[in-house]
Amino acid sequence: MKELIDKVAALYADFEKDAQAQLENGNKAAGTRARKASLEIEKVMKEFRKASLEASKK
Helix, strand or coil: CHHHHHHHHHHHHHHHHHHHHHHHHCCHHHHHHHHHHHHHHHHHHHHHHHHHHHHHCC
16 A cells, blocks of 8 residues: 555646646646646546555554
8 A cells, every 4th residue: 555655646746737838928838747647646546545445443
C-alpha cells in the first residue's frame, strides 16, 4: 500500500505542476497533460481503495 501512496503523490505533483502552468500561462499542452494525470490518479486511487479495504479486513 505504501507504493500506491507514493505513486499517488508523484502523480499529483505532476498534475499540480501542469494545472498551474495552464492556469498561469494559458499553456494548452499543460492542460492536456493535467487532464491525463487526473485520469491516472483516479485509477491509482481505485487500486488504493481496494488495497485499503483488504487491509482493513485483516
